Amino acid sequence: MSMHKSTRIPRIAARVCESLQCRSRCLTQTDFLWQLLNLMPEFQRASARYRISQNRGWSAAEQHTRRELSHCATRLEEAASRLVAHLRIQPSEAPSFRAILEELLEIDVEFGKVRLDSDANAICVQTEPITLDHIELGRFEIQLHLGAIAAIDESNCLRVLALDPNPCAADELIVHPHVSDDRLCLGDATGPLQAALRQCRFADAFQIAAAVLRTYNDGSPYCTLDVWHGRTCEDCGVVSHDDNSYFCEHCEQHFCDECYSGCVVCHESSCASCLASCEMCDERVCCSCLQSCSHCGESACASCLEEELCQSCLEEVNEEEIEDDEEEIQEQSINQQIGSPGERIHVPSPHNATAATEALSSVV
Amino acid sequence: MRVLFINNDGAGFADHIEIEPNMPVAKFFAQKLPHGRPEDYLIRVNRQPVSRDQILHEGDRVTITPTKIEGAIVS
Structure with missing residues (x-):
């Protein structure tokens, strides 16, 4: 086979063997045990601090120490997991060059082609372009990190990089x-x-x-793939599909249908933030349709204003006008009574009926 | 006869097992994964993809790997 004649794969195999054997020698069972034991005093101190803050009712300190304790517990858990994993596996010898070579071949x-990333100390392969539910996600590079494999640090063994990234709309770190x-x-x-990594079955x-x-x-x-090309609502943060996402031309942002509405006057669509509230009827109106009452200055929509006045100001103005009319009629009647009693009496308006009646009776 | 069986389905398993001589791959698959469909798995013998009627031999390394596995966020 031409593969065997190639120097590329045997070279990679040699590097892989070296990495795994070197780390195997460095990290023994005692090392894992010491890593775990070294974390214990720190965990006990964090635990004591949390208990004190809890007993004394220091809420801010309690919050801080709880986070600290949680962090310590996580590190302790990871160290324990590494030790357990190390104890569970058979005390196997480091994989032979031949075994690694067969895996790599x-x-x-x-x-297609396996490669060694020397900087990351990882063996890498590429997938074919992947399409799921008609969404083209492109090719991916799968990396197996040899240092993490040797240290039985299972959470860091595998990395997946998008080579033709098509991230989701909500988060550019989500590429699949x-x-x-x-x-x-x-x-x-x-x-x-x-299981495969512990037994160095890389293929x-x-x-x-x-x-x-x-x-x-x-x-x-x-x-989810159904909102892969969706958009995040600037208001509530919900990711909406393109069909249910709306663009506000006022602020030039995208919004979900819940946070997007229209002006009740001109019916122009806009996001909730770009619409103002009519102080009279509480309806949402756009800035162009929002006017001010010429009397009190309050903002109101066009349908709540009449002759540039809001309803309460309009009533107030009408009342003032009626009072003015009444006063005027009263004055006229008095003047007529004093000045020319024989003159024809001015017919009052219905509003001034009372005053007119009084004036007439006094004349008679 | 003994073969090395590597099952990458479920929890992962790799061990030497006893099987009857001259067993075809299809029968081996049906015995080991009775609820699985062969088309949903990559079946390799001695690191090479094989046909269903391939006969297994003493010392063969049989690997069965699902071609589709559901990922999930760890809660």
Whole structure:
């Protein structure tokens, strides 16, 4: 086979062996145990601080110490997991050069070309372009980090990079429904991948990771594919599909249908933030349709204003006018009574009927 | 006869197992994954993809890997 004649894969195999053997020598069972034990005093101190702040009712301190304790507990859990993983696996010898070479040759056949990223100390392969539910997600590079594999640091063994990224609208770090920030959420693949990595079955590990990338689980994605090209509402943060996302021309932002409405006067659509509220009827109106009452200056929509006056000011003005009329009639009647009693009496308006009657009776 | 069986389905499993001599791959698959469909799996013998009627031999390395696995966010 021409593959065997190539120097590329044997070179990579040599580097992989070196990495795994070197780390195996460095990290023994005692190391994992010491890592765990060294974290214990810190955990106890954090625990004591949290208890004190809790007992004394220091709410801000309690919040801070709880976070601190949670952080310590997480580190403790990780150290314990590494130790457990190290204890569970068979005390196998480091994989032989031949075993690694066979793995790499298999990977090279199945994925096209295997390469070693010297900086990341990782073996890498590329997938074919992946399309899920008609969404083209492009090719992915799957990386197996040798340092993490040797240290049985399972959370950092695998990285998945989008080579033709088509991230979802909500978050540019989500390049696949099950990949965020270069991390693949393994789901059902967790067990078989861990088993494959512990036994240095790299070809299987790559196949398992690729199988996850080729599958869409709509029950637990970072972002569902139906809103992949959706847009985040600037108001409430909800991601809406393009069909249910609206563009406000006033603020030039996108909004979901819940946060987008129209002016009740001119019916022009706009986001809720760009619409003002009529102080009279509480309806949402756009700025162009919002006017001020010429009397009190309050903002109101066109339908709540009459002769540039709001309803209460209009009533007030009408009352004032009636009073003025009454006063005028009264004055006229008095003047007529004093000045020319024989003159014809001015017929009063219905509003001034009372005053007119009084004036007439006094004349008679 | 003994073969090395690597099952990448479920929790992951790799061990030497006893099987009857001259067993075809299809029968082996049906025994080990009775509820699975062969077209949903990559079946390799000695690191090579094989047809369903391939006969297994002593010491063969049989690997079965699902071609579709559901990822999920860890809660």
